[in-house]
Amino acid sequence: MDIKNKIVWLTGASSGIGEALCYELNEAGAKLIISSRNSEMLYQVKLKCTKNPMDIHILPLDLEKTDTLPEIAESALRIYGSIDMIIHSGGVSQRSLALETGLDVAQKIMNINFWGTVALSKAVLPSMIDKGAGHLVIISSLVGKFGTKFRSAYAASKHALHGYFDSLRTEIDPNIKISIICPGFIKTNVTINALTSDGSKQNTMDNAQANGMPARDCAKKIIKAIESNKEEVYIGGKERYSVLLKRFFPAVFSKLIRKAKVT
Numbered sequence: 001m002d003i004k005n006k007i008v009w010l011t012g013a014s015s016g017i018g019e020a021l022c023y024e025l026n027e028a029g030a031k032l033i034i035s036s037r038n039s040e041m042l043y044q045v046k047l048k049c050t051k052n053p054m055d056i057h058i059l060p061l062d063l064e065k066t067d068t069l070p071e072i073a074e075s076a077l078r079i080y081g082s083i084d085m086i087i088h089s090g091g092v093s094q095r096s097l098a099l100e101t102g103l104d105v106a107q108k109i110m111n112i113n114f115w116g117t118v119a120l121s122k123a124v125l126p127s128m129i130d131k132g133a134g135h136l137v138i139i140s141s142l143v144g145k146f147g148t149k150f151r152s153a154y155a156a157s158k159h160a161l162h163g164y165f166d167s168l169r170t171e172i173d174p175n176i177k178i179s180i181i182c183p184g185f186i187k188t189n190v191t192i193n194a195l196t197s198d199g200s201k202q203n204t205m206d207n208a209q210a211n212g213m214p215a216r217d218c219a220k221k222i223i224k225a226i227e228s229n230k231e232e233v234y235i236g237g238k239e240r241y242s243v244l245l246k247r248f249f250p251a252v253f254s255k256l257i258r259k260a261k262v263t
Contacts, residue, residue: 012090016188063116073123113157184236185212
């Protein structure tokens with residue numbers, strides 16, 4: 001799919017990979033609807049875009065409040081009359097031991113990362129089905145392919161995305177594409193905002209994140225994958241090879257990941 005002049009709804013657009021995607025999509029000539037909880041940050045992102053500001057519409061939402069999302073999706077569809085692509089970049093990470101993490105915290109992570117994404121997709125898909133074209137882009141994670149320490153609920157939410165959208169792909173018109181993007185260590189504030197066992201933010205950046213791929217570089221790779229209609233893509237540094245290690249040598253991977261200092 002050529003991005004130019006396409007109508008793209010982007011969640012998680014106020015920071016991190018979502019913010020970087022906003023700039024790159026704007027440069028590529030897309031017509032944007034940008035969403036997150038923070039309206040002020042969305043306005044700041046819009047001001048930093050270099051192309052036509054009339055092609056960027058702000059639509060705040062809270063992915064955790066899944067019951068509000070169908071109505072918000074209707075508002076999104078009214079802005080341009082249709083949506084060619086939705087990029088699900090909104091989400092929250094975790095840094096806490098599984099047995100110490102409150103069930104309410106785990107449920108919050110699942111609601112934001114999984115159910116919010118599902119609710120928006122289900123609300124937008126009928127319009128794509130009617131016109132026989134569309135593209136769902138799911139920003140997952142490498143931990144959507146394997147689990148690591150301190151990320152049990154986060155990994156579960158990302159694994160759930162793979163299961164749901166791989167299944168959905170088999171059920172819908174093949175002209176409606178689904179791309180699952182799996183970033184590794186990308187330099188964003190995701191670890192600063194990660195939830196700890198009681199639901200509070202970690203407020204520090206992990207070393208691996210601090211030394212990760214720049215978000216704009218990641219965004220460029222994501223757009224290239226979208227334009228090539230890739231079904232699943234791994235983005236990052238050497239951590240990408242963990243997917244292959246897990247697939248072909250699961251026992252070795254298990255031993256290594258158990259011993260690894262994961263930050």
